[in-house]
Amino acid sequence: MNRFRAFINGADIRRFRFWVQLGFFFLLVYGGYFMINLGQSLPTFSCGFNQPGRAGVCYLLPLQHQTHIPWDSIISGRGLGILTGLLTFLAWLFVFNKAWCGYACPLGTIQDWMTSLRQKLGIRYATYNLDWFTRLKKIKYILLILLIVIPFLMANSVAGLPKLPDDMGTPFCKICPARMVIPAMTGDFSQWTVDFSTGTAAAMTGLGMLVLGIFFVGGFINKRFFCFFCPMSALHSLFSKVALLKLRKDGSKCTRCGDCYRACDMQIREIADDVESTTLVKDDCMMCFKCVAACPEEGALKASFMNIPIYESTEAGFFKRMTKRGKK
């Protein structure tokens, strides 16, 4: 048992993650061709616009449809639909927590591939300074609020103001690069257009293409560029504390060397600085566990499922990985 545990703790998380991500990428982008359907409340960007390739639908799409609801229909079957969708989303999230971002999200995987390409080309990457980091991380919460409020204001007049136009429907999807990028993986470029049927539609789809252009440059230069602004990540973080999969830290074993922080694609400073908290799933964390792999201290960081450690930092594992990388 101890040898098995040592084998796991000495594993190359990057290789493991690469293959898991590849598997999820094929499942979520092409699974529909094999009649696989995981429902429409997935806590990851399995884009609903990717038809018929999708094997399930990102929860944000039905959420925006469901919140397009008049006040008087909230206590009805439609209101029940919102509740059912949310509960299904939570059930998925409850098991894998934010590992949906680090291991399953097709858009995240594409960004990781862009990072690999940049590294191969020898181009250095960009980071945010602490000031910008603090400011920008709020954007995902603003987007989350807007994607719920805008559909609601399309169905309801508030304070005598006119309702928002129908062309604002699914507002986040209109600006989400996944709408363009994921269907393109199956050869469908139909979303790469600006819709001139109304001013609102032109503005929303134009903004979407603008974000797409920035996504390609940002995703190339900055690791997991879009995840920083992702409202799905914000929604995860609201419920991540109750999930079964956790990232734990034993502060007494931490030397604050900062290796975990430097390994973190999301620049989460607390992973190195915080020696008080025992659970460290911050709102930007995608649970890739690269921090665990980068930690040389015995048991300082660990991934646990239902409080059972499944992968933890060990000195032997650290040196095994470093030796392997050194040989390359």
Added chain:
Amino acid sequence: MTKLRRLALGFALLSGCLGGAAQAGPLWFSDRPPSADWSKHAHHSHGGMVERGRQGVSVKRLWLRDGRVPASAVYPQFGDDAEIAVLGIDGKNLAPELFKVNSGGGITFPMAEEGFYNAYLIERRVEDDVLKTSIVKAEVLKHSCSEGHDPAFTASRMPPRDHAGIALDIIRERRPGEDFHTRMRSGDELVFRVNYNGSPAAGAHVSLTTQQGWSKQVMADADGRAVFGMIRDYYPAWHEFDKRHSEAFLVTAEFRADEPGELHGTPFRQAHYTATLPGTFYPSELEYSSYLVGLLVALVAAALAAGSVFFYRLKHGRPARERLQ
């Protein structure tokens, strides 16, 4: 021009209401109500207008229309001897309810399950030794996104169904990749199959008439198939363009057979069948979507972002550390 059209339409509606069951053209079904008052009862859904029935079940209301051109077809009452059937997903008759009001008449039926329902109204009469049969058909979709989008389920509910006992049946063949969300659009090619007593009605005259009256007639081939390319039939001022603007079209098939017999004691030597099937189509996406502008916007944004990064790095030549990952 628009005012004239509205006036003509209003006159046609008025004369239809006053004229009762006087027939000017083929009978057909439509889910568009005759007045704004009736529109209040219905809401838009995938598959057209539906009403909310008991326990939240969607109810379809189909109005009988009379006239070849959808824009000017009147709302008549149907005859008392008409045979009516609505065949559900499993092919069983759903026993529709009939309604007659001052502004017209038709049928209503609940649609509990997702998929396509086929409604039929059949009228027969003998004129000049010829049995004249009108077969009014509507193929109605029930879909709500809240019930999910299981591809296997959708695929199982997509194929059109042939119904035994319908003398002349028009069946719309599905388009490649069609699902519950597919809309027919200008520029699409639509294929209809016409069956006479379950076999291809080769040689049947099949016509398609659009909302504003454009019409094309073809002869069904050996397989009973008739193919139509949907034209553009919507020319609003640019600022009035609505991509959700739906236009009706009407497919009519006529078939004559030497079939002597008698109807309620009246003999006939020949039978003449007229079948109708309405549909809806929307403007082509190519009318309002631009790949060129989309790509230009993305390229300009990417170029500006890349330029900003490049010049920022020129100014702040601080290398970032990248290790341990």
